[in-house]
Amino acid sequence: MTPSLSDTETAATSIQNAHHIVLLIGAGISTAAGIPDFRSDKTGLYARLAPLNLPFPEAIFHINYFRHTPEPFYAIAKARHPRNLKPTLSHAFLGLLAKKDRVHFLFTQNIDGLEEDAFVPPGKMLAAHGNWKTQRCWKCKAAYPDGLMKRAIAEGEVPYCQEEGCDGPVKPDVVFFGESLPEVFEEKEKLVDEADLMIVVGTSLKVAPCSRLPRAVREGVPRILINQEKVGDFGSRVGDVCLLGSCDESARALAGALGWGDELESLWGEAVAAKESMEGDFENETSIDECIRRLAQENQGKMISDGHKKMLETHLESKFARLSTAASKGNI
Ligand code: CNA
Numbered sequence: 001m002t003p004s005l006s007d008t009e010t011a012a013t014s015i016q017n018a019h020h021i022v023l024l025i026g027a028g029i030s031t032a033a034g035i036p037d038f039r040s041d042k043t044g045l046y047a048r049l050a051p052l053n054l055p056f057p058e059a060i061f062h063i064n065y066f067r068h069t070p071e072p073f074y075a076i077a078k079a080r081h082p083r084n085l086k087p088t089l090s091h092a093f094l095g096l097l098a099k100k101d102r103v104h105f106l107f108t109q110n111i112d113g114l115e116e117d118a119f120v121p122p123g124k125m126l127a128a129h130g131n132w133k134t135q136r137c138w139k140c141k142a143a144y145p146d147g148l149m150k151r152a153i154a155e156g157e158v159p160y161c162q163e164e165g166c167d168g169p170v171k172p173d174v175v176f177f178g179e180s181l182p183e184v185f186e187e188k189e190k191l192v193d194e195a196d197l198m199i200v201v202g203t204s205l206k207v208a209p210c211s212r213l214p215r216a217v218r219e220g221v222p223r224i225l226i227n228q229e230k231v232g233d234f235g236s237r238v239g240d241v242c243l244l245g246s247c248d249e250s251a252r253a254l255a256g257a258l259g260w261g262d263e264l265e266s267l268w269g270e271a272v273a274a275k276e277s278m279e280g281d282f283e284n285e286t287s288i289d290e291c292i293r294r295l296a297q298e299n300q301g302k303m304i305s306d307g308h309k310k311m312l313e314t315h316l317e318s319k320f321a322r323l324s325t326a327a328s329k330g331n332i
Pocket residue numbers: 025026027028029030031032035036037038039040044109110111112129202203204205206207226227228229231245246247248
C-alpha cells in the first residue's frame with residue numbers, strides 16, 4: 001500500500017509548520033534493519049517462537065519467567081543484539097528532523113539504539129524500555145562487566161552474577177514485561193502537552209504506558225501515523241493523517257515533498273557508514289529461527305515447561321500472600 005499524494009502533502013505541510021514535534025517510535029521502524037517486530041503475523045517474533053512452546057510468547061521477555069528460565073532469552077540474544085545493525089532510512093528521517101530543530105522530544109519503545117546511530121541527540125529522546133548498553137544482576141542489581149556480557153551473548157550462554165553469595169541471572173538494562181519504566185518517563189510525558197505535532201511510527205500501540213501518548217496530545221494538534229496498518233485511535237480526530245504502508249517508503253515520500261530528499265539520503269549514508277566503521281563483534285551471525293530451532297531441539301521443551309511451572313508457583317505464592325494480608329486486615 002502506498003499513501004496517497006494528498007495525505008503525504010498534508011503531512012509534509014504539518015511538518016513544515018511544526019517546531020515542537022513529539023514522536024513515538026516502535027519496532028516497525030527497525031524491521032528493515034533485520035530485527036523482527038513482536039506482533040506482525042508470520043514475520044513477528046511471537047509467531048516465530050512457536051517451536052519453543054512457551055507458556056505465552058511474551059514470557060521470553062517477562063521478568064517472572066526470566067528470573068527462573070533465562071535460557072530462551074539468551075538463546076536469541078545474539079540474533080537480536082543491535083551491535084551490528086544499521087539504521088534504516090526512517091531512522092535517518094528522525095535524525096533529519098532533529099537536525100532541522102523540529103524535534104521537541106522523541107519516545108522510543110525500541111531497545112536497539114538505532115535512533116542515536118541516526119544522530120537523534122540523546123538529550124532529545126528517551127528509550128522508554130531501556131537498551132542493551134549496560135547490564136546488571138536481576139537479583140542483587142550489581143553491575144556486570146561489558147566484556148563478559150559480550151562473550152555470553154556471542155556464545156548464547158546465560159551470564160550469572162559474580163557477587164559472593166548471589167547466583168542471579170544477569171539482564172541487560174531493558175525493561176521486561178512486569179517491570180517499571182524509568183521514573184523519568186512520567187516527567188518527560190508532560191512534554192506531549194507542548195507538542196504542535198505528534199508523529200507515531202511503527203508501533204501497534206498495544207504496550208502501555210507509551211500507547212497512551214498519542215491520546216494525550218491536545219485536541220486540535222495534528223497527528224501523523226506512519227505504520228503498516230491503522231492503530232490506536234488514529235483517524236478519530238480531524239487533524240489525523242495516516243500514511244499506511246512501509247515506513248521507509250513514507251519517509252522517502254515525505255522528505256521528497258519537503259524538498260529534503262537529497263539531504264535524507266546523504267544523512268542515511270553517513271549514519272550507515274558510521275555504524276559500519278564500528279568494530280563488528282558478532283561476525284558469525286546466526287538467524288533468530290536457527291537459534292530458536294537449536295534451543296527447541298536441545299531441550300525438547302523440558303527447561304521451558306519447568307520455567308512455566310516455576311512462574312505459576314511464584315504467581316500463586318504472591319496471590320496467596322496478598323489474600324492472607326487482606327484476610328488479616330479483615331478485608332475478605
Ligand atoms: P509491535 O507490537 O510488534 O508492532 C509493530 C508495528 O509496526 C505493527 O503495527 C506493524 O504492522 C508495524 N510495522 C512492522 N514493520 C513495519 C514497516 N516496515 N513499516 C511500517 N510499519 C511496520 O511493536 P511495538 O513497538 O508496538 O511494541 C512495543 C514493544 C516491542 C516494546 O517493548 C519494544 O521493546 C519491543 N520490540 C523492540 C524491538 C527493537 O528494539 N527493534 C524489536 C521488537 C520488539
